[in-house]
Amino acid sequence: xxxxxxxxxxxxxxxxxxxxxxxxxxxxxxxxxxxxxxxxxxxxxxxxxxxxxxxxxxxxxxxxxxxxxxxxxxxxxxxxxxxxxxxxxxxxxx
Numbered sequence: 001x002x003x004x005x006x007x008x009x010x011x012x013x014x015x016x017x018x019x020x021x022x023x024x025x026x027x028x029x030x031x032x033x034x035x036x037x038x039x040x041x042x043x044x045x046x047x048x049x050x051x052x053x054x055x056x057x058x059x060x061x062x063x064x065x066x067x068x069x070x071x072x073x074x075x076x077x078x079x080x081x082x083x084x085x086x087x088x089x090x091x092x093x094x
Contacts, residue, residue, distance in 0.1 A: 003043035007036050 011032055018028025040047075 003046040006043070007039045010039055011036050 014028055014032040014035060018024035018032070021027075
């Protein structure tokens with residue numbers, strides 16, 4: 001159970017700590033990635049159920065679907081207008 005909770009908990013805690021510092025997200029993201037990756041690697045044998053039943057067909061299907069999602073969702077980034085711009089600054093409200 002800890003193998004499933006610890007990576008997410010570490011991600012959340014590091015994010016919260018990084019938000020306390022100026023430019024914390026700049027340095028927190030690589031630290032977060034490294035620590036969560038190390039936790040996942042440490043518990044990799046626990047996640048064996050994720051790898052049962054994997055076939056070449058399912059890998060090919062996953063690559064195709066991932067490519068379709070990339071083309072539809074990620075690739076057009078910047079081609080559509082930016083919506084939701086507001087000059088409201090909540091820090092200036094008294």
